Amino acid sequence: MSDCRTVFAQLLQARCPQGFAWLNEQAAAVAAATPRAIATGIALTPRFTGKADLEPSEGEMARVNELVPGLDLRFWSVDQLARCYLLLHVPADSAHAFTASLDGLFRTSDVAEGVALYQGLACYPFAHALVARAREGLRSNQKALVAAVALGNPFPARHFDEEAWNQMLLKCLFVGLPLHRVQGVDHRCNRALSVMLSDYARERRAAQRPIPHDLWRVAAPRLPDERLEDIERTLVGVAGDDPRAIATAALGLANNPAPRAQALMARFPHLQHAINNGELTWHAIEEA
Structure with a gap:
């Protein structure tokens, strides 16, 4: 945690040198367990740091990822990083004490504050004690809070069990969040998830609603034989899905x-050829 504080401090000092002096004063008060210091600091941070995009360089991202592999700061703002920096100064004497402090902040936070707190989950101590908090964020009806847990955040891939992971991906599809920004999305495909998403696809089709194209990215790799007809409808182009769905279904x-x-894939040699030649990739699909 102290290493994260050091790197975050360097990023913040380079972007808001004047506000950083105030931020460090707040951090010292938080570390000393001064009453209300963390709540006050979290609330006032944007006044002193501004809300500009963080825009980390490749070198800065590399340093961060040495400490927290997979943490994606490219979509963070300066005030979000500053709020996470303050939270890293909360005394971490025990899991109970730390989670109690975090829960107290969430009870009084607005959406913007909650986003910053959830984005930093992978940086905090006592990860095993934070899974319930992360799942609470995913139950929110605020899309921004769901995104803060699910996108660019390595915490779920590392610490969620299969059931929690599957529910998170379904929630992402339900609220329209892009699965390609979920850390570990291609490494935790499982049969239960494939069946769940196949059911979701059937429900969408029955309601004459389009299926999110990236559903097949995580459903197809472990789709059981009895569900192949669902993806076949997409591949032959009769389902009226998102135009990118055929490519995603093929690659999955x-x-x-x-x-x-x-055997089903062999019926579409033009798609297999595009995959083999490197023309059809996840990056190409998401950039289309």
Whole structure:
């Protein structure tokens, strides 16, 4: 945690040198467990740091990722980083004490403050004690809070069990968040998730609503044989899905090792050829 504080301090000092003096005073008060110091600091931070985009350099991102692999600061603002920096000064004598402090902040936070607190989950101590808090964020009806937990945040991939992970991806699809920004999205595909998302796809089709194209990115690699007809409808282009869905379904299906899945993929040689030649990639799909 102290290493994160050091790197975050360097990033903040370079972007708000005048506000950083105030921020350090607040951090010292937080570390000394001064009553209300953390709540006051979190609330007042934007006045002293501004709300400009953080825009970290490649070198800065590399330094951060040495400490917290997968943490994506590219979509953070300066005040969000500053709020996380303050929270890293909360005394961490025990998991109970730290989570109690964090829970107190969430009870009084507005959406902007909550976003900053959730974004920093992977930086905090006592990760095992924070899973329930992370899941609480995903239950929110505020899309920004769901995004703060799910996108560019390595905490869920590291600490969620399968059930929590699957529910998070379903929530992302439900509220329209892009799955390609979920850390570890391609490494935690599982059969239960594939069946859940296949059911979701069927519900959407029954209601004559489009299926999010990136659903197949996580559903296809472990889709069981009895559900292949769902993805086949997308591949043959009769489902009226998002135009990117065919490419996503093909690339996802290509990662399914089951013989029947590979036999289905063989019916679309033009798509297999594009994959083999490196023309059809996740990056190309999301940039389309």
